[in-house]
Amino acid sequence: MLPNKNIQNLKPYMSIPHDIWNFKNYDNVLKLDWNEATINPSPKVFEHIYQFLNSGKLNWYPNTKNIELLRALSLYTKQDSEDYIEIFGSSDAAHENIIDVFLEKNSIVCIISPTYDNFRARANGVGIKTINFMLDKNFELDFDELNNFLKQKKVDFLYICNPNNPTGVCYDNNKLEQLIINNPKIMFLVDEAYYEFCKKSVQNLVKNCKNLIITRTFSKAFALASFRIGYVISHVDNIKSINKLRNSKNISMLSQIAALAALKDVEYVDKFVEQVATSRKLFLKDIKAFDIRACEQTETNFVLLSMKNMQEVINYLKQNKIFIRNYNHIIPGYCRITIGTVEQMRYLLDKLKEFYER
Known part of the structure; x- marks a missing residue:
């Protein structure tokens, strides 16, 4: 039996090889390709994991x-009760559930692009067509044009990554809220995978x-990417529907x-976020010495170059x-670099200098 036609015709999400796991020695390895935190999680995580393993x-x-x-x-998300929250084995898993629960085969789904491509691939994989609303040449979002586009195309569902990945741009929050309110x-x-950074x-x-x-994740600022855990924040009625599947x-x-x-050590996360903001500022300043253009509006732990x-x-x-x-497969001529600590970014800059001075 062949795969169904949706899969046969699918343009898959382009992940990249995780070559780093093939290394036997991780000394001096700098992993800046998947936007993970570049430090270990809070010591409290290790402490509680050890306790459970011994239980x-x-x-x-x-x-x-x-x-x-x-x-x-x-408490962390300032909701009145836990009824507005649900936990998933990653925000990707939450997206799959949301597609299954809220979309029909004839749903018109709009994606603010270019962006994280996994949601598009999952929707297309179950036979749901998607249309793109493109950012401008500076990777900014024109909300007036978007509002007209949504009405013109009779859109049922919109996916937006904010801050956006891979550009790092955080859209105007007031305009986004108004867009949601005006299109019930x-x-x-x-x-909001990168919420902690902005x-x-x-x-x-x-x-x-x-x-x-x-949707949010613990894979970024909380440094728990290996654990694969995320969560949904939504109206109680939506949470009830989500839990049916x-x-x-x-x-x-x-x-x-x-x-x-x-979550018991948010101060640790906040300190790391501050480190990232400092090193991001220094990195954006220092790369001007090379022939490199950056998306300087980034408010995240990565920069598009x-x-x-x-x-x-x-x-x-x-x-x-x-x-x-x-x-290059999404934005021709661009690459993305995760921002780590000041020391880590200085090491990267040293290697860039070596390359350009060869």
Whole structure:
């Protein structure tokens, strides 16, 4: 039997090889290609994981209704109760659930582009067509044009990554809120994977706006990418619908413990975010010494760059155990670099200098 026609015709999400896992020695490796945190998670995470591993409960299924974690998330996101929150084994898993729950085969889905491409691939993979609304040449979003586009195309569902990946641009929060309020018949999925780096959110709308779903992850600022855990913030009625299909056993107990421990040490996350902001500013200043153009509006832990001989630069850095992301398949001529600590970015700059002075 052949795969269904949706899969046969699908343009897949272009992940990149994770060559780093093939290394036997991780000394001096600088992983700047997947936008993970470049430091370990809070010591509290290690402490709580060790406690669980010694508890003798690895043979149990995970907690399918972790009230303590839900309450911690409701406090962190300033929601009235945990009824506005649900946990998933990554925000990608949440997106898959949302597609299954809220979209029909004939739904008109708009994606603000260029952006993180996994949602598009998943929607297309189940036979749902998507249309793009493109950012301008400076990677900014024209909200007036978008509003007209939504009406003209009779859009049912909109996916927007804010801050956007891979540009790092954080859109005008007031305009985004107004767009959501003024279009109650359109379901808005706002992917806030990088919220911690810009602290701008539409989370205050979920109590009264049933047409809004927010997804977030612990993979970025919280440094828990290996655990694969994320969550949804939305109106209580949407959470109830989501839970009709959600597999509550799919969030491992180790992931839940790690997330809860990380939420008990938000100060640690905030300090890392401050480090990133400092090193990002220095990095954007220092790369001007090279023939490199940057999307300087970024408010995240990454920066989009355009440079001559880009593939040669990528290969040279890889030879020096530094990994960055080629984004030529989505934005021709651009690559993306994760921002780490000041020390890490200085090391990267040294290697860039070596390349350009050869």
